[in-house]
Amino acid sequence: MEAVKEKAKKKSKGKTALKIILCVIIVIALAAVIFINVTTKPTYDTDENRYAVGGMVISDAVEYQDESGEGIKHNPIIRIMQMVWRFCADGDAAKHAKQTPPTNLVKDVDIPYIDDGNIYHRLDVYYPSDRDDVRSLPIIVDIHGGGWMYGDKNLNEYYCLELARRGYVVFNISYRLVPDVTVNEQIQDCLAAMRYINANYTKYTDNADMLLTGDSAGGMLAAYTATVMQSGDLQTTFNAPYEPNGIQPKALLLTSPVAFMKDGGAFSVYTKILWGKDYKTKATYDYMDLSEIVDFAKLPPTYLITSGGDSLANEQTHRAYDLLTEKGVKCEIADFGDDENGKPLPHVFSVLFPFDQSGDKAITDALAFYEESR
Numbered sequence: 001m002e003a004v005k006e007k008a009k010k011k012s013k014g015k016t017a018l019k020i021i022l023c024v025i026i027v028i029a030l031a032a033v034i035f036i037n038v039t040t041k042p043t044y045d046t047d048e049n050r051y052a053v054g055g056m057v058i059s060d061a062v063e064y065q066d067e068s069g070e071g072i073k074h075n076p077i078i079r080i081m082q083m084v085w086r087f088c089a090d091g092d093a094a095k096h097a098k099q100t101p102p103t104n105l106v107k108d109v110d111i112p113y114i115d116d117g118n119i120y121h122r123l124d125v126y127y128p129s130d131r132d133d134v135r136s137l138p139i140i141v142d143i144h145g146g147g148w149m150y151g152d153k154n155l156n157e158y159y160c161l162e163l164a165r166r167g168y169v170v171f172n173i174s175y176r177l178v179p180d181v182t183v184n185e186q187i188q189d190c191l192a193a194m195r196y197i198n199a200n201y202t203k204y205t206d207n208a209d210m211l212l213t214g215d216s217a218g219g220m221l222a223a224y225t226a227t228v229m230q231s232g233d234l235q236t237t238f239n240a241p242y243e244p245n246g247i248q249p250k251a252l253l254l255t256s257p258v259a260f261m262k263d264g265g266a267f268s269v270y271t272k273i274l275w276g277k278d279y280k281t282k283a284t285y286d287y288m289d290l291s292e293i294v295d296f297a298k299l300p301p302t303y304l305i306t307s308g309g310d311s312l313a314n315e316q317t318h319r320a321y322d323l324l325t326e327k328g329v330k331c332e333i334a335d336f337g338d339d340e341n342g343k344p345l346p347h348v349f350s351v352l353f354p355f356d357q358s359g360d361k362a363i364t365d366a367l368a369f370y371e372e373s374r
Contacts, residue, residue: 033238040082045119052152053085054177062117066181071277072265073179074093077270078149091261092155092352101158102165104130109122113173113196114189122195123173124153126164127204134169138202138209138374141171141249143190143225145216145256145348148274149178162354166367169205175221182276183261184238184284191240198246211370212249214349216313219257223299223320225291226252230297237283251373252302253366254312256348259290259320267312290320294327301330301373303366308337309344332361332369 030347031360042058043050049058055073058065065073072078106129114121127134140163144156152174153160160172201208226249228234229242258264261271262285272279272288279285287293302324306317311367314335321333336345339358346352 014162014362034259040079040086050088050280051089052146052150052155052177053082053089053291054149054181055082055179056086057180059117062119064118064120064176064180064287065263066176066185068185068276069179069293072273074177075179075273075277077273078179081147081149081270085147088146088150095352096158099158099290099353101144101161101167103178104128105161105164107161113193118176120152120174120176121192122153124157124160125169125171125173125204126161128164128226134204135206135315137167137169137205138207138211138250138370139171139197139205139212139247140164140168140172140213140370141194141197142174143175143212143214143218143221145218145351146177148183148186148217148271151177151197156218156351159351159354161297162363163367166363168208168211169201171201176213178274183274183288184276184282186221187224187228187238188240189240191228191235191238191242194225194229198243201247208247209374210247210249210363211251211253211367213253213255213366214257215255215351216258219254219313220261220290222252222257223254223257223259226299227293227297231293233341234287234293234296239285249300251300253305253322253370254302254308254317255305255351256307256317257290257304257320257328258313258316260316261289263291264316272332291323299324299327301369302332303369304331304333305362305366306345307345307349309346309349330373334365336362 040056042056045057045059062280080125104310105126108125110122113123142156142160144151153172158168173193175186212222228238228240229248235241262268264271275288304317304321306314320330321331324331336358339345345358350359353359354363
């Protein structure tokens with residue numbers, strides 16, 4: 001009898017312990033949900049302290065969320081990444097605060113390339129103010145990174161100012177973010193920006209030579225933009241038209257491009273859903289990796305940059321280099337291992353730290369490649 005009572009007592013204790021564990025798990029889960037909701041609370045587009053993170057900008061006048069993103073905005077991965085990118089924004093702001101951008105530059109900012117009031121449909125133009133040959137300077141168009149969910153043109157401002165200081169007319173563009181839209185709409189925005197630049201670059205220069213560059217997610221968008229610009233078939237697939245006689249890039253600069261979103265290993269768990277909840281049934285499903293579109297056009301000479309600490313895209317950058325080389329594209333890859341102090345250089349180091357020794361060298365070598373390709 002005593003043995004039966006003891007067994008019942010132990011069973012009761014086990015149930016109590018299980019209930020406590022379940023309660024703790026529920027409390028932790030609720031706390032996590034509350035924390036995510038608080039940290040990703042939307043701000044108005046008129047707020048100077050707004051975060052450029054998809055789904056975190058609202059307006060009384062502009063509808064930021066396109067129907068294309070409706071199926072993914074509540075995805076738990078997307079919700080978690082919104083929080084991650086929100087804190088990345090704080091880190092990037094701290095990096096900028098420690099840097100001193102170049103002066104003697106003209107900055108023409110917040111130009112709408114689509115006049116719909118959307119803050120992501122804007123671009124900046126930078127060029128030297130102390131040169132007599134401004135009208136002869138070639139063009140650079142930059143597409144920022146940020147995992148397709150984060151950032152606007154301000155993220156790459158210092159990098160673009162440094163490019164302009166070296167003797168270029170630089171167009172620094174924003175584009176809409178996931179989950180307000182999907183990657184397809186971002187490609188449409190990049191092509192819309194290119195159409196604007198094609199129609200308006202002569203306000204700044206008579207030189208039509210152009211380097212198209214992008215880092216990380218922006219590297220993918222740059223590669224896609226350069227390809228879609230040349231292919232009527234892809235323009236139809238992505239609903240992103242471009243004038244057949246429009247200016248075309250003389251060279252590409254891809255810094256740590258994440259250009260394999262469907263076949264990108266474990267990272268694809270995140271990147272595939274950025275094309276939409278129904279990405280498998282969309283016309284773009286067969287075109288989500290660079291390898292699936294590269295045969296539609298002849299890409300210009302391409303320079304790729306990665307580094308020893310580029311855990312996000314080192315493998316993808318080398319994979320892109322191998323693919324383009326196999327397709328006969330003139331390519332060079334600069335794989336920076338460590339910095340001058342022996343520390344691994346981080347993902348997109350030349351964009352984050354354009355004034356450091358390693359960033360300076362990466363930019364110098366890349367621009368030399370551009371000059372050779374013009």
